[in-house]
Amino acid sequence: MNHKLELQHITKTYITEEGEMSALEGINLEVKPAEFLCIIGPSGCGKTTLLRMVAGLEHPTSGKIILDGKEVICASPDRGMVFQEFSLFPWRTVLKNVEFGLEISGMKDKERQAIAEKYIALVGLDGFQNRYPYELSGGMKQRVAIARALATEPSILLMDEPFGSVDAQTRNLLQKELLEIWKRTKKTVLFVTHSVDEAVYLADRVAVMSARPGCLVKCLTVNIPRPRKRTSAEANEFREKLLMWLSLERSKACATL
Amino acid sequence: MRLPTKEKWLWLVPLTIVVILWQFIAVYVVKDPSILPGFTAVIFSFYELRKYILPDILVSLLHFAIGMALAFAVAIPLAIAMGWFDTVFKAVDPIIELIRPIPPLAWVPLAIAWFHLTHYAAGFIIFIGAFFPILIASYTGFRDVPKVLVETGKVLGCIGNRKLIRYVAIPYALPSIATGTRVGMGVAWMCVVAAEMFSVSNYGLGFRIFARFFPMHQMDYVVAYMFILGLVALCIDRLFRHFVEDKLFKWKKGIVK
Numbered sequence: 001m002n003h004k005l006e007l008q009h010i011t012k013t014y015i016t017e018e019g020e021m022s023a024l025e026g027i028n029l030e031v032k033p034a035e036f037l038c039i040i041g042p043s044g045c046g047k048t049t050l051l052r053m054v055a056g057l058e059h060p061t062s063g064k065i066i067l068d069g070k071e072v073i074c075a076s077p078d079r080g081m082v083f084q085e086f087s088l089f090p091w092r093t094v095l096k097n098v099e100f101g102l103e104i105s106g107m108k109d110k111e112r113q114a115i116a117e118k119y120i121a122l123v124g125l126d127g128f129q130n131r132y133p134y135e136l137s138g139g140m141k142q143r144v145a146i147a148r149a150l151a152t153e154p155s156i157l158l159m160d161e162p163f164g165s166v167d168a169q170t171r172n173l174l175q176k177e178l179l180e181i182w183k184r185t186k187k188t189v190l191f192v193t194h195s196v197d198e199a200v201y202l203a204d205r206v207a208v209m210s211a212r213p214g215c216l217v218k219c220l221t222v223n224i225p226r227p228r229k230r231t232s233a234e235a236n237e238f239r240e241k242l243l244m245w246l247s248l249e250r251s252k253a254c255a256t257l
Numbered sequence: 258m259r260l261p262t263k264e265k266w267l268w269l270v271p272l273t274i275v276v277i278l279w280q281f282i283a284v285y286v287v288k289d290p291s292i293l294p295g296f297t298a299v300i301f302s303f304y305e306l307r308k309y310i311l312p313d314i315l316v317s318l319l320h321f322a323i324g325m326a327l328a329f330a331v332a333i334p335l336a337i338a339m340g341w342f343d344t345v346f347k348a349v350d351p352i353i354e355l356i357r358p359i360p361p362l363a364w365v366p367l368a369i370a371w372f373h374l375t376h377y378a379a380g381f382i383i384f385i386g387a388f389f390p391i392l393i394a395s396y397t398g399f400r401d402v403p404k405v406l407v408e409t410g411k412v413l414g415c416i417g418n419r420k421l422i423r424y425v426a427i428p429y430a431l432p433s434i435a436t437g438t439r440v441g442m443g444v445a446w447m448c449v450v451a452a453e454m455f456s457v458s459n460y461g462l463g464f465r466i467f468a469r470f471f472p473m474h475q476m477d478y479v480v481a482y483m484f485i486l487g488l489v490a491l492c493i494d495r496l497f498r499h500f501v502e503d504k505l506f507k508w509k510k511g512i513v514k
Contacts, residue, residue: 055412056411056412057408057411057412073406074416075411075412075414075416076412076414077412077413077414079412080412081408081412083405083408083409085403085405087406087409089403089406089409089428089429090423090429090508090509091429091431091508092428092508093427098436100413100424101413101414102268102422104413104414104415104424105414107503132507133508134508134509148413149412152414153411166306
């Protein structure tokens with residue numbers, strides 16, 4: 001068994017005033033070590049909920065999440081998370097933000113500074129150590145968030161539409177840099193997105209989800225060699241395949257409304 | 258913002274006019290220093306009262322310090338509990354809202370009954386005045402901590418409320434606490450005069466006004482002390498802004514200015 005992460009029969013039901021509402025139904029998914037897996041689906045399909053469960057911020061109603069052979073119970077620094085919203089601590093400088101997890105773990109001042117410096121350089125923000133978040137652009141904020149998530153050396157990196165709130169050009173650049181970081185750190189990445197382009201450009205594998213109830217309908221392997229060209233014929237072909245699966249799900253979802 | 262030198266001294270013009278008008282009305286219209294003392298009489302009073310001014314300021318500051326210290330010691334822990342735990346808020350808030358509208362002066366009989374004619378009786382009245390602004394601004398700060406920052410804290414290893422409060426909630430709420438403290442100090446200073454009316458000590462700015470100058474109809478002395486009350490409050494506020502707000506909240510610049 002060489003799975004990094006295993007989701008076993010995950011379900012999530014919310015109790016609402018109209019009775020039980022099923023948000024996720026019978027999700028099974030395996031992620032290999034050092035794999036880059038994108039989860040894509042329409043909004044409301046529960047992809048973020050799924051990611052938050054892996055982070056330990058929410059709990060499945062039934063089913064198990066196994067990371068490195070151990071069940072996930074609560075949040076912990078062995079899973080790095082990058083949120084869609086800007087999540088830097090505004091009262092801390094870039095350096096102190098990246099140091100945060102290490103500081104909590106009780107690491108000595110000098111040691112954690114050296115590690116933080118290394119990750120700040122990795123995301124290309126050398127020279128910005130003493131800036132406050134309000135002085136940074138959106139793209140830079142997310143880079144710091146990535147550096148901060150990596151600094152505690154998590155076993156997996158969870159990303160919830162991290163580039164959703166930056167402009168298109170910056171997004172392309174950040175995607176390229178993320179692949180670079182992924183190659184260098186050999187991290188397993190679980191990346192939630194609603195962008196087909198993003199999934200095609202980034203992923204080793206794409207998991208397609210449907211809404212109401214949220215379930216996994218298809219896992220597609222992206223067999224395009226890297227570095228990928230966004231406009232290549234293969235990329236377009238894959239994009240079409242992915243769009244077909246998504247529209248299939250959308251029409252099905254509409255039919256059940 | 259730097260004003261051109263011309264505008265920088267603009268305030269001197271209306272001030273001079275007001276002073277001249279005041280002097281003119283007092284001397285040539287009212288002609289009764291027990292109704293309206295002239296400007297020159299008030300200035301001369303500072304010289305006549307030079308022996309009392311410093312000890313009176315110090316004693317008033319002592320009362321102020323007792324009240325503020327007590328308000329801080331009670332309000333901050335309560336604000337953390339109310340802001341962080343919703344059950345505490347729901348349980349305690351109705352009591353707070355019941356006591357809050359009572360004017361601090363109404364507590365004077367109880368204060369004297371409990372603490373007799375001591376500095377602590379005055380301190381208690383000042384405490385009542387400062388307590389509520391500090392409490393309310395502070396718990397609002399704690400209640401407003403963005404969810405994403407709390408979750409970031411959890412993912413980075415803040416296990417349990419203690420660490421979340423220390424590393425996420427308190428730094429986030431500090432500016433609110435500072436604002437509450439500034440407002441609280443203002444109210445507290447207003448209470449100083451009222452608290453000293455009842456001769457809890459033979460010194461104090463409020464004591465001197467009510468127990469010494471007023472019975473003798475020394476309005477020039479009264480007005481001189483009114484100026485001192487205003488100036489001391491101004492100094493306290495300026496010092497607070499200089500040492501606390503400007504130094505501590507560099508990171509807020511992007512939000513405030």
